[in-house]
Amino acid sequence: MKPAWDKLMAEYEDSGQILVAAVDCTDAGKSLCKEFRVTGFPSLMYAEQDGKPQEYDGGREYDEMSKFVQTSLGPKCSPENIDVCSADKRKQIEEFMACPMTDLDSKIRESEELLTAADAEFDALMARLQKQ
Numbered sequence: 001m002k003p004a005w006d007k008l009m010a011e012y013e014d015s016g017q018i019l020v021a022a023v024d025c026t027d028a029g030k031s032l033c034k035e036f037r038v039t040g041f042p043s044l045m046y047a048e049q050d051g052k053p054q055e056y057d058g059g060r061e062y063d064e065m066s067k068f069v070q071t072s073l074g075p076k077c078s079p080e081n082i083d084v085c086s087a088d089k090r091k092q093i094e095e096f097m098a099c100p101m102t103d104l105d106s107k108i109r110e111s112e113e114l115l116t117a118a119d120a121e122f123d124a125l126m127a128r129l130q131k132q
Helices: 002-011 030-035 062-072 079-084 087-098 101-131
Strands: 045-047 053-055
Touching (some): 079 087
């Protein structure tokens, strides 16, 4: 696995968006490993933009790890990263951003009311089914 990991690190060495690194948990990296709750070695961990560490449980070959990085990590479509959005999503975000806040609040309230009604309908249906 080490050669595959080294290749992946080299591939993303100059990326400003994705960091692929190795940490020695027996030496200077002890505190980081403790923070990420690393208990076994080797452990492959990743964190998305929220910073919450997660254990990678995919394949250990280069192609499998590279595909995971390409499809799962990096900037996600959002107002801050609109350049990575599809044309449809970009248009939707731009429409929301141009919308007055009062209109957005109203749309949120309407959606919440629809969700509450759907939850109540679901609960009633489940109660009827459980009685049968």
